[in-house]
Amino acid sequence: MDHILEKKYPVCAEEYKLYEEVGEGVSAIVYRALCIPLNEIVAIKALDLEKCNNDLDGIRREVQTMNLTDHPNLLRAYCSFTTGHNLWVVMPYMAGGSCLHIMKSSYQEGFEEPVIATLLRETLKALVYLHAQGHIHRDVKAGNILLDTNGAVKLADFGVSACMFDTGERQRSRNTFVGTPCWMAPEVMQQLHGYDFKADIWSFGITALELAHGHAPFSKYPPMKVLLMTLQNAPPGLDYERDKRFSKSFKELVATCLVKDPKKRPTAEKLLKHHFFKNARSNEFVALSILDGLAPLGERFRLLKAREADLLGQNKALYEDKEHLSQQEYIRGVSAWNFNLEDLKSQAALIQDYDESSNAENPGVSRKQEDSCNAVFPTERLPKEMANSNITSSEEEGFSDLPDLKSTLASFPIKPLQALKGCFDVGEDEVGGTSPSWKDTALLDSELVQKLSPNFMGQECERYEGSHPTRINSIPRHVASEPKKFFSGSLIPDNAFSPRKVIRDGDRDILQPKYQSERNYSGPLFRQKRESNNLSSEDTSEGAVVQHKGRFKVTSADLSPKGSANSYFNPVCGGLTSPTNVPAASLLSSLQNILQQNNMQREEIIKLIKYVEHTSGKRVDSAETGCNDVLQMQASPNSTRERELQAQVINLQQSVGSLVEELQRQKMKNAQLERQLNAMLVKE
Numbered sequence: 001m002d003h004i005l006e007k008k009y010p011v012c013a014e015e016y017k018l019y020e021e022v023g024e025g026v027s028a029i030v031y032r033a034l035c036i037p038l039n040e041i042v043a044i045k046a047l048d049l050e051k052c053n054n055d056l057d058g059i060r061r062e063v064q065t066m067n068l069t070d071h072p073n074l075l076r077a078y079c080s081f082t083t084g085h086n087l088w089v090v091m092p093y094m095a096g097g098s099c100l101h102i103m104k105s106s107y108q109e110g111f112e113e114p115v116i117a118t119l120l121r122e123t124l125k126a127l128v129y130l131h132a133q134g135h136i137h138r139d140v141k142a143g144n145i146l147l148d149t150n151g152a153v154k155l156a157d158f159g160v161s162a163c164m165f166d167t168g169e170r171q172r173s174r175n176t177f178v179g180t181p182c183w184m185a186p187e188v189m190q191q192l193h194g195y196d197f198k199a200d201i202w203s204f205g206i207t208a209l210e211l212a213h214g215h216a217p218f219s220k221y222p223p224m225k226v227l228l229m230t231l232q233n234a235p236p237g238l239d240y241e242r243d244k245r246f247s248k249s250f251k252e253l254v255a256t257c258l259v260k261d262p263k264k265r266p267t268a269e270k271l272l273k274h275h276f277f278k279n280a281r282s283n284e285f286v287a288l289s290i291l292d293g294l295a296p297l298g299e300r301f302r303l304l305k306a307r308e309a310d311l312l313g314q315n316k317a318l319y320e321d322k323e324h325l326s327q328q329e330y331i332r333g334v335s336a337w338n339f340n341l342e343d344l345k346s347q348a349a350l351i352q353d354y355d356e357s358s359n360a361e362n363p364g365v366s367r368k369q370e371d372s373c374n375a376v377f378p379t380e381r382l383p384k385e386m387a388n389s390n391i392t393s394s395e396e397e398g399f400s401d402l403p404d405l406k407s408t409l410a411s412f413p414i415k416p417l418q419a420l421k422g423c424f425d426v427g428e429d430e431v432g433g434t435s436p437s438w439k440d441t442a443l444l445d446s447e448l449v450q451k452l453s454p455n456f457m458g459q460e461c462e463r464y465e466g467s468h469p470t471r472i473n474s475i476p477r478h479v480a481s482e483p484k485k486f487f488s489g490s491l492i493p494d495n496a497f498s499p500r501k502v503i504r505d506g507d508r509d510i511l512q513p514k515y516q517s518e519r520n521y522s523g524p525l526f527r528q529k530r531e532s533n534n535l536s537s538e539d540t541s542e543g544a545v546v547q548h549k550g551r552f553k554v555t556s557a558d559l560s561p562k563g564s565a566n567s568y569f570n571p572v573c574g575g576l577t578s579p580t581n582v583p584a585a586s587l588l589s590s591l592q593n594i595l596q597q598n599n600m601q602r603e604e605i606i607k608l609i610k611y612v613e614h615t616s617g618k619r620v621d622s623a624e625t626g627c628n629d630v631l632q633m634q635a636s637p638n639s640t641r642e643r644e645l646q647a648q649v650i651n652l653q654q655s656v657g658s659l660v661e662e663l664q665r666q667k668m669k670n671a672q673l674e675r676q677l678n679a680m681l682v683k684e
């Protein structure tokens with residue numbers, strides 16, 4: 001180290017010779033380069049200052065941290081200088097590349113446990129040092145764990161690191177939302193009380209899973225889903241069944257890190273003593289195990305880039321030029337995350353509740369959707385969770401951390417579950433946002449199904465996993481803060497309007513075979529599609545519209561438990577049950593039937609009233625007063641229940657009376673105010 005420190009790295013571009021590109025970030029390109037005077041291979045990270053969205057403070061912080069840190073497991077900067085509109089950061093060349101790149105090229109299923117243990121131990125040593133210095137890394141992930149040819153491990157990328165001793169503005173930045181969603185700790189997402197170095201421990205746990213599976217949990221989902229799932233699902237973990245190849249101690253380590261309450265997470269120092277690290281080996285072991293036989297970094301990077309470009313090309317039709325950048329970043333999985341909290345809250349409010357989902361890591365995605373992804377991109381590995389949830393239930397794992405939706409979302413002023421109830425009227429016109437950007441980066445369920453042609457499904461799925469199975473997209477700051485466009489659609493479950501809905505798939509298939517294939521992709525959104533495309537069909541297939549809620553219709557299709565061919569009046573629901581696809585003539589006769597039944601029931605009621613009146617000595621003037629009299633007939637109670645009801649009725653009548661009085665008072669007050677206002681206007 002002393003030897004390195006003594007070296008003087010030149011601070012002008014002419015003294016370096018750039019070779020091939022070996023990495024790319026959101027605003028930086030990393031090159032292998034030659035430091036001419038020292039005849040030494042280095043890496044140069046060229047940050048395009050024009051692309052940095054004025055985040056010069058962030059850049060300064062990154063370079064400063066890189067300059068100041070002095071630990072064998074931290075990537076340090078030799079020097080930095082500006083050239084043109086670029087800032088060049090000169091650093092040691094890590095010929096092995098990042099763990100993410102290694103997994104993408106050759107270990108798509110993740111690494112073996114001893115390799116993971118070694119990588120994690122070295123990373124943890126870096127964290128122990130950083131935390132002791134008062135730094136929070138905030139972006140711990142496989143993409144930022146770099147290896148040199150000898151298998152030495154260095155944690156890189158201090159772009160979003162923060163200092164815990166910061167004050168003022170910088171301290172406030174610690175209450176901001178930075179990092180990459182899949183790796184982000186719940187408390188960082190919540191922004192409730194700020195966060196500390198324990199946020200790195202959570203990311204460390206996620207990184208452990210990433211190294212084990214080849215991708216981070218939830219990595220196939222758009223950012224909003226990741227946020228919501230992290231907040232409301234049980235913490236992800238290694239599954240005892242599915243992850244049989246991993247030891248108990250590894251599972252324990254992950255579970256220890258992925259505890260939602262940061263206070264219950266261990267410090268980096270304590271974690272380093274975990275018995276899992278007894279499995280860790282030497283750097284040479286890592287080099288032999290995973291670097292041996294790999295192509296040179298530049299070549300690997302070129303191949304990966306070409307593959308990604310290819311996939312982007314396949315999707316080209318989907319993206320406007322403006323959105324291209326964000327999509328590229330999505331696929332590359334860079335970490336330019338900087339959220340606009342207000343947007344997040346609105347988005348969170350629109351996301352479907354996952355409670356009913358059986359597949360914890362794959363909520364809202366039907367099996368058919370998964371199949372469709374598979375069919376269109378057979379060469380791409382579907383994440384294992386598609387078949388088997390990655391989330392191990394708290395009970396199964398013996399974790400104490402059961403998800404508590406209400407409390408975890410307490411920091412969102414709009415609670416998603418409540419907001420869902422108000423979703424009916426949310427449409428693109430009403431929201432007023434016009435930017436389509438979010439649609440590419442955070443595709444909501446409703447939108448997914450809006451574009452439900454098999455072709456589109458395939459493309460969409462690819463965007464989330466096929467093209468980039470291990471990572472999730474990032475939103476460039478400028479895109480993330482743009483007003484978002486919401487797509488109208490019922491985000492509540494299909495049967496939410498009608499709790500009595502019991503029409504089975506078979507019934508529906510008979511009634512509406514035409515929609516069979518569409519229906520396979522989740523209910524409510526399917527309905528929305530049809531609403532927009534084929535109202536008349538929808539009307540007959542879903543039943544008569546009995547109520548309009550904004551742009552959505554509440555239908556009575558499902559009130560009949562058996563979907564009987566005849567309509568009838570259901571006195572309990574008070575609803576009209578009408579079968580679908582019924583000819584007009586039979587509908588008419590059904591309606592006449594109902595009317596007849598209605599009249600008969602009415603007559604029955606009048607008879608009853610008269611009978612009660614007779615027995616209580618009270619007279620009924622007309623059938624129209626029936627309702628009142630039904631209440632009054634209880635004036636001669638002959639049972640306790642009747643007395644109770646009577647008391648309730650009296651109470652109700654009293655409150656109605658006082659409400660009427662109050663209304664009148666308010667009216668008078670209003671009139672008085674109006675008069676005063678008029679008088680004032682006249683004076684003026």
Ligand SMILES: Nc1ncnc2c1ncn2[C@@H]1O[C@H](COP(=O)(O)OP(=O)(O)OP(=O)(O)O)[C@@H](O)[C@H]1O
Binds near residue numbers: 045093097143156
């Ligand atoms: N010193 C290095 N030697 C070899 N490769 C490197 C080096 N530094 C970075 N890279 C490669 O370049 C990629 C991008 O670098 P870096 O993460 O620093 O950029 P960034 O703009 O901060 O990206 P992000 O925000 O996505 O993390 C890394 O993922 C890694 O693969």
